[in-house]
Amino acid sequence: MTAEPLRGPGPLIHIESAHVNIRKERLMAYTWDEFKGVCGMTPAFATADAGSLAATQTVAVDNLQEGIDRIIKDGIGSLTTTGSFGQCYNLFWDEFQTLVRAAIEAVDKRVPLMLGVTSANPRETYQKVKFIRESGGEGVLMGLPYYDAMSVPKIIDFYKQMCQEFPDISFMIYHNPPNHKARIPVRAFPELVKNPNLVCMKDSHRAPTEFIALHEIIDGKIAHMVNQMQLYPYYGMGAAGCWSIDAYRGPWPIIRLYQACVEGDVDTAKRILRELRGDGTGDEFHAAQLPDVQGADVQALTGYIKPGPYRAPHALGPQDPSSEKSRKAAERWNQLCDKYRPEVEARRAALV
DSSP, X not given: OOOSOOOOXXXXXXXXXXXXXXXXXXXXXXXXXXXXXXXXEOOOOBOTTTXXXXXXXXXXXXXXXXXXXXXXHTTOOEEXXXXXXXXXXXXXXXXXXXXXXXXXXXXXXXXXXXXEOOOSSHHHHHHHHHHHHHTTOOEEEEOOOOSSXXXXXXXXXXXXXXXXXXXXXEEEEEOOHHHHSOOOOGGGHHHHTTOTTEEEEEOOOXXXXXXXXXXXXXXXXXXXXEEGGGXXXXXXXXXXXXXXSGXXXXXXXXXXXXXXXXXXXXXXXXXXXHHHHTTSOOGGGTTTTOOSSEEOOHHHHHTSOOOOXXXXXXXXXXXXXXXXXXXXXXXXXXXXXXXXXXXXXXXXXXXO
């Protein structure tokens, strides 16, 4: 069954970087309607010695730039760096600077790039945004200072002050209540949308009724990127696209999911979601949860990128580099890539 296209905020062409040539001719920051499709959550590509507590320069620049270039060419809609998966909490200041410069150079204005600046210290967040602007960056992924939970008035004031201090930078809200110890409720958004350069949000923590209420406020102001597993049905309720860690295993299953949502192909969207769920073990979250025995990195096993070894604390404790669970997850992902890559590329070719 193929239904009428879901509502969504934009046409299928936005999975391509249709704004590339335009953006090379202008200097203004990103606008909300530039965020469509799949947003890849970039890992902090690690050097061979990154697992050592004594390591000080752990960003593998060549691998990072190669991975970014590949995923852009394969159709990713936008990118972030240095979120939780991207080790925002786990890089020295000079490592952060190295990663930022390398990412800006690799992206070369081909897709929106939101560089993560989240810190326990709001003054450090300020300095990170300042450095990004000085380095030629145009957008940041910014979560809340997370050592102590922030009240709603403090959350509103934090985003207001940062947006006013950097009016030429576009801000993406990084909403992560478990890690940042605070939830941004719907009632905060009538104030948040008053910041014109607050243009996007990474958010996976809304029930459908709350999601609908939120979009009565943010539609046409803040592009809402949900988790890949929420894209159907949330695309039809106003989501602009999805964020995805898994895209760096090979982006085609996630891009095909987005295409299905745009086309209103409900059956395909549901089938892909079932395939992504697999056995329901959540392999992609094992590293974040610090299991007793750290399994192999599925991204490394698929061969799409070279993420490098784990840094501490993930490198601490027992390691199982031959993890059967990780190996099976990688095999399953590569099968999905083989299945959906031709369909994705056929649709991309039809737009040329």
